[in-house]
Amino acid sequence: MRLKSFVAGFLLFCGMGLAHADVLILDNRDRITGTFIEVRDGRMVFQPEYVGETLRISLSRVDGLVTDDRIRVLLEDGTEVVGQSVETAEGNLRIVSDDLDEPLNFGIMAIRSITGLDTPPRDAVRTSGDINIGANFTSGNTRSEAWFGDAGFQARTNINRFRLSGEITRAKDDNELTRESATATSRYDHFVTERLYATTNISLTRDRFRDLRLRTVAGAGMGYQFFETARRNLSSELGVSYVREVRFEGDDESDPAGRLAIDYEERLFGDGIRLFHNQESLMSLTDSDQFLWKARQGLRFPIMADITGSIQLNIDHDRSPPPDTRRTDRTWFLTAGYSW
DSSP: OOHHHHHHHHHHHHHHHHHOOOOEEEEEEEEEEEEEEEEEEEEEEEEEETTTEEEEEEEEEEEEEEEESSSSEEETTSOEEEEEEEESSSSEEEEOOOTSOOOOOEGGEEEEEEEEETTOOOOOOOEEEEEEOOOOOOOESOOOOEEEEEEEEEEEOSSSSEEEEOOOOEEEETEEEEEEEEEEEEEEESSSSSSSSEEEEEEEEEGGGGTTTEEEEEEEEEEEEESSSEEEEEEEEEEEEEEEEESSSSSOOOEEEEEEEEEEEEESSSTEEEEEEEEEEEEEEOTTTEEEEEEEEEEEEEOOOOOOOEEEEEEEEEEOOOOOOOOOEEEEEEEEEEEE
């Protein structure tokens, strides 16, 4: 009897150990058994059973999650709940908690983060970026070539964000240079609350055909992060800058200026097409005719894996341009690139 009792108890113990597993449900209704780790930055981290490699998958591909242990869920509206996730309708999570009179149901895309109760708080650096290149060539009666490239990089922690971007354009007609410009920008943000942040920025611009040997813009101000989710990103900044322009032929100029910037990105179909619009305006505080405005907008779409294509419109406006130049330049680009 003692032997039978020991064997029964041992088998029950092993069965309990085997039953301890979380279940990830994908949008194609596949069910993956393993251990849930966390949700951050719009991606779920999950360790499948008997597989050494950790799975990192976009929330847009997750249809459900069942957990054996309690988890801590933070929603985009600031709601925080601790409980166990049980199976429910597709595309939703259902949290059962002793702190709630009834289970809490919400859409998966409403999740900001999920961690285990024992997960230590962390301030890990999250990075993202894009590199894009486009070119156009013609031959025959007219020989021309045009090159365009831009790149952006972002490093983000819970309270700090660093952004670096740059672009370069070069064009020739019949071997004669018709356009040559380059810009580099860096921005640093420190979040004083969850959405409000202090920001500093510096940019360098060179444009031979606008008689601009070097324009330096350095400034500071405050920004507000309206949205920062896997699907939508929107922020606006207001501040003051010092603008210094060194000309090839004209007189050099320097002025304090007010600065307004807007950054917006929307994912239209999960991880598919991305709509983006970034703009910045500088208005001189001493001369209202000195006004600069630039905008970069377009669509970025997946080609394969992390390779993307882009249709982009660049607009550059100078209210008081050098002689024999127009106020506004508009340029369309079709590019291919890499996103991460």
